[in-house]
Amino acid sequence: MTATTTRGLDSHGYIAREGSLELIQREFAPVVAAAQDRLPTAFGPRLSSAYLYGSVPRGTARPGRSDLDLLIALTEEPTDDDRATTDALSATLNREFAQIDGVGVILLSRARVLSDLERHDLGWFVACLCTPLLGEDLAEHLPRYRPDPLLARETNGDLALILPRWRERVTRGDDPRVLDRMMSRHLVRTGFTLVMPRWQGWTSDLTLMAEVFGTYYPERADAMREAARAAYEPVGAPHTLRTYTEDLGPWLAAEYEAVHGVKAPRP
Incomplete structure (x- = not known):
């Protein structure tokens, strides 16, 4: 395995491949x-x-x-x-x-x-x-990849399109624990990639992702930490799902678009 830095990059600043x-x-x-x-x-x-x-x-x-x-x-x-x-x-x-x-x-x-x-x-x-x-x-x-704004935009720059589907699933009555796990993971990863180009690194550790995000957005740090905990131990409480779809999610989608733009449309 290639040696990596503590921020998941190789010696040339590219994101090192995870896992083995x-x-x-x-x-x-x-x-x-x-x-x-x-x-x-x-x-x-x-x-x-x-x-x-x-x-x-x-x-x-x-x-x-x-x-x-x-x-x-x-x-x-x-x-x-x-x-x-x-x-x-x-x-x-x-x-x-x-x-x-x-x-x-x-x-x-x-x-x-x-x-x-x-x-x-x-x-x-x-x-x-x-x-x-x-x-x-x-x-x-495929090319080598750096933790740059292009990667941020194309990986998670579509949250605004996803939120209506989440609301539909909540209204339909899908398993709330499944929704909690799915939504929280997506939000934490999106929050992390929002700040990834500034942090200049990569991690798949959701807890660390939330902590990194919180250093740049302290006013939203507690909400993101809660989402990271739910990603591992989902409860599916109605107020939590509402927070994802009506508060943290919409705010994050708007901030993401302002910082990185919108992901290229898919067919």
Whole structure:
């Protein structure tokens, strides 16, 4: 693994790649091995690449509480059958391995990852936050990344578009703990990338993200710390969800647009 600074950069100031198969804790090795074994059977020669991301390849997963996160890139655009295959595989792994609490999968095409539009979003995600598991490493076709305003804009500059969907899900009565976990994580990451170019570094530690944000926005520091706690221990209290959708979220979206602009529109 490449040596990194305390702020997640290499010696040239680029964001160092997180995670490694060597960091996977003993408890999670069997489920990773099962995924590695079953993905080629599920997708055959259409499987271009498969990656791990999140706490498992970072070595910070908690048995029985962490999920297994996978990114799968196919040689062509995924079909409905591919999505059904992914859902079935996820359900099987989750059922067979008690050490994980769910399986999250991002399924897309190789071409999308390498597209100009996604270069500073999905491309950066694969190159910096994903650990190669199977197939071609698409990072070899992508640039190096610095914690700059362009990366900030293209990763999280769309919060204003996401907020209406969150409100719809709250109104619909979706599981409040699921919403709390999802919204809080998104807000903490967005708050961090808002200040990332000033801090000049990268971390995936949500607690540290909140602390970094708070040094630049002390008036919002407590709210972001609460969101970071909820990201790990969600409760789903109605007043908390309202804070996300009607206070912290709208403020953060407006501030983000003022500082970094709006993310390039996607089809």
